[in-house]
Amino acid sequence: MAVSISSVSCQDQKLNIIVIGAHPDDCDLTAGGTAIKYARLGHNVMFVSCTNGDAGHFSMGGGTLAKVRAAEALEAGKRFGVTYKVLPNHDGELTPELHIRFDIIRLIREWNADIVITHRPNDYHPDHRNTSILVQDAAYMVVVPNIVPDTPPLKKNPVFLYVQDRFQKPYPFQPDIAIDISDVYEQKIYAASAHKSQFFEWLPWVDGSLDRVPKDEKERVKWLAERRKREITPAVRESLIRWYGKEKAEKATVAEAFEICEYGRRPNDEEIKQLFPMLGK
Numbered sequence: 001m002a003v004s005i006s007s008v009s010c011q012d013q014k015l016n017i018i019v020i021g022a023h024p025d026d027c028d029l030t031a032g033g034t035a036i037k038y039a040r041l042g043h044n045v046m047f048v049s050c051t052n053g054d055a056g057h058f059s060m061g062g063g064t065l066a067k068v069r070a071a072e073a074l075e076a077g078k079r080f081g082v083t084y085k086v087l088p089n090h091d092g093e094l095t096p097e098l099h100i101r102f103d104i105i106r107l108i109r110e111w112n113a114d115i116v117i118t119h120r121p122n123d124y125h126p127d128h129r130n131t132s133i134l135v136q137d138a139a140y141m142v143v144v145p146n147i148v149p150d151t152p153p154l155k156k157n158p159v160f161l162y163v164q165d166r167f168q169k170p171y172p173f174q175p176d177i178a179i180d181i182s183d184v185y186e187q188k189i190y191a192a193s194a195h196k197s198q199f200f201e202w203l204p205w206v207d208g209s210l211d212r213v214p215k216d217e218k219e220r221v222k223w224l225a226e227r228r229k230r231e232i233t234p235a236v237r238e239s240l241i242r243w244y245g246k247e248k249a250e251k252a253t254v255a256e257a258f259e260i261c262e263y264g265r266r267p268n269d270e271e272i273k274q275l276f277p278m279l280g281k
Ligand SMILES: [Zn+2]
Pocket: 022, 023, 026, 125, 128
């Protein structure tokens, strides 16, 4: 029997995935379920927050808040089974500066990333938009030896992906890949709930629901799971059908979807299945 050596070695190889969000909790919410699935299969996932989150609270701020959020991110990382890195840039003030682009190029190279995941460049939050620009601008540059010469370049451009959002202009999110995370949704929310200052303090304060946050730890996680549950959109359901088949796709209750960025490597279906070994299962 002819066995393709490249496909065997690819199956044996561990994948390296890096998710780059603007704030400590963005990676968790947009790709947390997928990250849990990768971690369970023994692959390496790193969550990166481009800012230290030092603006996201009503009664704390600055260094005090940054410390709280770093500790929360560390705990979330443990729960997800991923490495969590928080960059020392101020929350709400992120701009696409060259030194931050260089930091991102270093991180992608050091992680030897096969896949890089980030926000789309059109988003309500300036930090999300600028994170997207920083990451997009690292695509391709990660293989150029004369850029950031202190860190060896990657041999091939990773696949760059965008996380799902609800923004319609200039065009709505295109779910090229959709992962059924129904079986890990509870674990995702439990892991994300490590960001206590956000989910049980700051965000409820912003939307006026602070008095409805349950006091009991277990009740809180249940409450958060309800609040965070998003309907699977018709486009994402179509993508699930494509990757899982109709029967499995119709049973999915929660999904995470990704759009392929044109600036990274453009994978064909076969490569997508290798990069997302949980697809179809
Ligand atoms: Zn954010």
